Amino acid sequence: MDMDFVINVLYAMIRTGTPLLIVALGELICERSGVLNLGQEGMMLVGAVCGFMVALTTGSLVLGVLAAMLAGCLMSLLFAVVALGLSATQVATGLALTILGAGLSAFVGESFVGQTLQGFKALPVPFLSDIPLLGPLLFNHDVLVYLSFGLFAGVIWFLRSTRAGLILKAIGETPESATAVGLPVMRVRYLAVLFGGAMAGLAGGYLSLAYTPLWAEGMTAGRGWIALALVVFASWRAERVMFGAYLFGLASILHLIVQGMGVSISSNLLAMLPYVVTILVLVLLSSNSARVRLYAPMSLGKPFHRTQ
């Protein structure tokens, strides 16, 4: 196997894994605050359709991306008001959000099906893209992929080294204690949910503006659900989320490679592969329960009522 082929495969892996990485990092922050938002798929779809519509009508991809994030934010705000403000069950609210997002995006985007636009183009970073092997692999992507690298580094830095990150983790662990020491539980949770919504919207926008620049109903193809599983099996750690996202990416393009090689395996089986591989590997990784408990937000999914 020659080097170019390997680099091409890995390059495609990163591109395919990126939307998953973005949405999963958003959900990671949301869950670390103790809120389980199962509406990722719905928020991604609404983000994808809004991003595509705005980009197509205004001709500006940047406006498209902003619209996608705003749409995701608004969807998550709806979730936050119901699940946090009114203390509804988070699981049910999240499921409702996904159903709403799927229906809403299909309805709004009906007249846009079949249209295409000029999506984000690869933007080689000067000098860095000339490095052998690493250059073409990492520094010859579109701007949203770079953004996802920055997001990854930012989330790690936020959780490890900032006071705000510490507050987020504390609130996700024991909101009662957090209230007792005077931390603003509700405000932090709202912000975390909104961040998760913005990232889901961005991930949707990546799909409809960069990965495959078009709108198709249900185009997220379950990535929102995979992202949710990813966060859990990555035991709420950003490095593992990235690993899982790219693993999914690799498994997703595997069927193209295998078919290219002329091996005949049912395409249905191959299409199933990324989901199975990602979950299996992450289940194995998360089998050490002691370590998982250190990172798992203990209050995850439990509504919090301030007493009195």
Added chain:
Amino acid sequence: MTTAQPQPRLSLRNISKRFPGVLANDRVCLNLYPGEIHAMLGENGAGKSTLMKMIYGVMKPDEGEILWQGLPVDIAEPAQARALGIGMVFQHFALFETLSVTENIALSLPAREARDLKALGRRIREVSERYGMALEPDRLVHSLSIGARQRVEIVRCLIQDIKLLILDEPTSVLTPQEVEGLFQTLKQLAAEGCCILFISHKLNEVRALCHNATILRGGRVTGECKPAEESAQSIARMMVGEDTPISTTYEKRQGGDDFLVVRNLSLDSPDPFGTRLKNINLRVRKGEIVGIAGVAGNGQDELLAALSGERLAEEAGQISMPAGRIALLPPLQRRNQGLAFVPEERLGRGAVPDMSLEENGLLTAFGAGLVKNGFVNWGKTRAFARSIVDDFRVKCAGIGATAQSLSGGNLQKFIIGREIRQNPSLLLAAHPTWGVDIGAAVAIHKALIELRDAGTAILIVSEDIDELFQISDRICAICHGELSPLKAVRDTSIDEVGQWMAGHFDDGAERENAHAQD
């Protein structure tokens, strides 16, 4: 001290707080002077916690004034209280288990002081050494003992310029030796001019530590005294009023044949932070109460889970009752052989919070004729619940009330009543009177003693060493998953049991191990 510094640091003037249906505080007045250790005494529900929460800014009073160093203040939230120099150590610690000691403390400090965690770590070390409270700043809280966790809470308060420290039942989780250490620290703090508000049920401790005491009953101040000049009995009388029985002594019993026999029981904990049981040997006789003392988290939960059947042991013979070897039997089959269990957690394990008392009664007593051919006999079930409520004087809105609507003490009376009513041959009870007020505790103790006298073997796990000495016939302690020697209560002392609780088992003493080999 009142003449030297006539201005109280904190004054409460006619503080009232009303909850739906209850007047939690009724025109409470209190003065605290610098350097004073002041006890706040009262039964559960007397309004102590509510009052403390208002001082600490968790709640706001409906009426009345709080004066801080002579000036009226409106404390809207805990951060504001801390800015004034008020610190509080909660009964249920407000700590984050997955974070380090330093991080925990950083979270309660203003951002500018907590920016540099290394410097904060050094400050923590300094403060903890100055007050003789050993702490390692980098340890994760989940790996700390309960005593060390409490030290984290206290250091968290001391690291700021503290003028008033509120402690809510701080000694209930400590070994007697740790209590001694805590009192040293508190006395040193008071000598430096800090005020201390000390909430406790343990009157002997209050007498040893506090300068003054205020007694609350039903939300009102019903008395003030200098605890050193009173007896524990006279203070208790002020707390409960005239007509409630207070503690009595019970006759010790020898017991009959062995009923529960535990042989060389070793068991790993499924919880990665749990304790491994190491070679436990224990015999409980018919008609006696055996008490197991120990600081929480030393294997009590694991031992009770193995005995009750929530977790199965490795070999059938490790636990046996006269009817056979039970170590591999599930809970229901053990219950069928006469075992009853009162777990530590009342809501969630002892009772289902959302279910009514009659339904909760059915949960373990369904075998006592309440279910026939798979159908519930609701008439009998209600009668069963009603008889428990009447006989054990459970205060509730009726047998249709949900378990979670009851106070801790009343729910505990119901759960113990439910188990006793099934005439068990063996009763396991964890922390039977934890958080229960004096009147209810006496009722629970009496019920246990009656059950013992009827020939039941009883095993009690408790952190309250005074309680164990009062009701047990024989006593031992558990530490790091190992059981100390088992001695008759009259042959041992609180001091010796305190040593056992800290893991110093005297090898000269007769060990259960020795005669469990046969």
